[in-house]
Each structure stands twice: as C-alpha cells, then as structure tokens.
Amino acid sequence: MLKDRVYRSSGSVATGAALLGLAAWLGTDAIVAGEGRTPWLALATLILVVPLIIAFTLRPAVYAGPDRLRVRNPFRLIVLPWGQVAVLRSGYSNEAIAVSGKKFQLWSIPVSLRARKRAARGKSGRLGGTGASAADGPLRARGDRDVDELRELWEARQREESAQGEVSVRWAWEILGPVAAGAVVLGILLAVG
Numbered sequence: 465m466l467k468d469r470v471y472r473s474s475g476s477v478a479t480g481a482a483l484l485g486l487a488a489w490l491g492t493d494a495i496v497a498g499e500g501r502t503p504w505l506a507l508a509t510l511i512l513v514v515p516l517i518i519a520f521t522l523r524p525a526v527y528a529g530p531d532r533l534r535v536r537n538p539f540r541l542i543v544l545p546w547g548q549v550a551v552l553r554s555g556y557s558n559e560a561i562a563v564s565g566k567k568f569q570l571w572s573i574p575v576s577l578r579a580r581k582r583a584a585r586g587k588s589g590r591l592g593g594t595g596a597s598a599a600d601g602p603l604r605a606r607g608d609r610d611v612d613e614l615r616e617l618w619e620a621r622q623r624e625e626s627a628q629g630e631v632s633v634r635w636a637w638e639i640l641g642p643v644a645a646g647a648v649v650l651g652i653l654l655a656v657g
Contacts (some may be wrong), residue, residue: 467535469617471526472572480521487513504525505653515638519639524572528617531627533560534581537571544546544568546618554611562631571613579605 487510494506503628527534533549535542542560550563556577559569583603604612621627 468527469613471528471570471614472524473574475574476521476524476572480517483517484514484519487517501653503649508650508653510646511642515642515646516641517641519636519643521535523551523639526570526572526614528614530617530621532538532629533614533618535560535568535570537569539636539639540570541636544593545629545631546633547619547623548629549618549622552611552615552618554608558607560614564631566631571653573609574607577603579607583608599608612652 484535489575491506491510497504498506514602523536523537523538527536532577544560544562549560549565550565551561553559554575557575560568560575562568582603586603643657
C-alpha cells in the first residue's frame with residue numbers, strides 16, 4: 465500500500481508557530497497582569513484569534529494517496545477521488561478542478577511568481593531546497609513541481625477502480641466553532657462596555 469504524500473508550506477508552518485507564540489505571550493501577559501475587563505477581553509480575543517492562526521498557517525495540507533486527493537484548507541476538508549479530478553492546474557493559485565466543474569484551491573502548495581521567474585531564467589540550481597539542476601531537466605518553482613507530481617499520480621491512478629467515488633466536502637467545525645464563540649464573547653464584552 466502506498467503511503468500518502470503530504471504537501472504543505474514550511475514557511476506557513478513556521479509563521480504559524482511564531483504567531484501562536486506571540487499570541488500566547490501577549491495573551492498570557494494581558495490575562496495575568498491586566499486589570500478590569502482586560503483579562504476577559506484578552507481571553508475572548510485568544511479564543512477568536514488562535515483558531516484563525518491555526519486555520520490559515522498550520523492546518524492547510526494536501527494529501528495525495530493512491531486512490532484520492534485530500535485537501536485540507538482553512539475551513540474545509542475536501543476529498544476528491546482521482547476519478548473525479550478533471551484537471552490540476554497551477555496559475556496564480558494551485559487548483560484541483562472536479563469533473564463537475566467545481567474548483568478547489570490547494571492552499572498548502574505555495575505559488576511564487578518570483579520563483580517561477582528565477583526558474584525561467586535558470587539562475588538558481590536550488591529552488592525550494594530540493595537540489596533541482598539544469599541536468600535534471602527544466603528548472604521549475606517548487607509549487608509547480610508539486611503540482612506536476614500530483615498530475616503524474618492523477619494520470620496514473622484516475623482510471624483505477626479504487627480511485628472512483630464521490631467528491632465530499634466537510635466544513636471544519638473544529639475551527640469555525642471556536643472562532644464563532646470567540647467573536648460572540650468579544651462582541652458582548654465590547655457592547656457591554
């Protein structure tokens with residue numbers, strides 16, 4: 465059984481970890497040292513902000529398995545059997561387009577126009593730290609190479625019986641719930657004054 469390939473942005477993960485550390489530091493300071501309503505405002509703000517940081521930085525990932533493509537975006541989990549994928553394209557964003565025509569962005573695969581220009585000029589032999597060189601073929605930006613790998617897997621697996629099925633989309637209530645709760649509590653605290 466083939467293992468799922470995982471695609472995520474290391475820059476996004478590092479940024480998310482840094483932002484969570486900053487939020488924890490500022491939030492803890494406001495809760496411990498704050499006076500009056502400040503600790504409650506800080507707590508409500510943390511309940512609102514922490515899930516959003518996680519959603520946009522740590523959560524996004526693309527899992528490519530032998531039978532399906534799972535796309536974990538900030539607020540949704542999309543499961544696309546390879547037989548339901550019409551095309552994988554890379555432009556100003558990376559997208560999987562289903563046979564039904566629905567488009568799903570691949571958040572975790574970064575698009576860098578600067579890396580594309582650099583690859584087109586052939587000035588860098590190490591794009592994305594993978595060691596690609598002119599001897600390996602044309603240089604490509606990391607995000608474009610990731611989409612090329614997904615395309616190869618899709619082309620190889622799309623007609624397999626195990627790669628058929630329906631597209632499923634599930635909302636990430638584990639993110640949306642705390643965000644809504646934090647927004648309501650913060651709104652009440654601000655309205656009460």
